[in-house]
Amino acid sequence: MLCLDHHNQTELKGGFARKLGPDLVRKYRDEWVATVTRGRIEIERRLNEQAQRLPQYERSFVDPSATLGENPALADYLDSLPDLLLATVRSLRTDLNSGVTLDVVMSSGEVVSILESMWVRLARFYADDHFGDDPGGFLSAHLDEQLKWHSRLIEADGAGSGGTVVRVPLSNRNVEAAAKAVEDIADALLGLSCKSTEHVHWMARWRNAVDHRAEDWNEHSWPAPSFPAS
Known part of the structure; x- marks a missing residue:
């Protein structure tokens, strides 16, 4: 639960009790838990808003009721996800590309938090308890x-042998x-239940967002699919 600087303070000049005491460590832990909780609430709010305002021309699913029945x-929600991920990547691009280990790791962690929230919400479309009592834990x-x-593959000489630099490729993974x-x-x-053309269209938008090519994507890159008259 500690950042690198505070973790270091628990070990220097006398150890845990003298440099950074248990009470202070618990304080940092509680602050971190509160920060994560607020962040998840904010992510959920953004997901809800994004799902409601995606323009029709950006949608993959022309007729949601026909596409997914009930x-x-x-x-609607799936349609919003590629744009939300692109917006996240754009907002974090400077840190993601900074080359500074801590900045890359922290910004990558924010992207993962968004992705985890997406997955947990999608899990709600399954039967109750399909992923247990805690889908996020699953x-x-x-x-x-x-x-x-990936850690075992990257650190050939054993855990910790690669130093802090391995945190960047691990964050990417x-x-x-x-x-x-x-x-x-x-x-x-x-x-x-989904038409193949719509499915392919959504997948293309999603993978484009995952590839972090935000600057190459615009509203005209993936035109809404058209279908022959029935």
């Missing part, structure tokens, strides 16, 4: 295993894993 809200366990996998989790659950929810 779940037009799912089509996802976290999956991402943790992915992170362990974490973003990729979280983005793939959102893509997978969206793909599963769309299933056979």
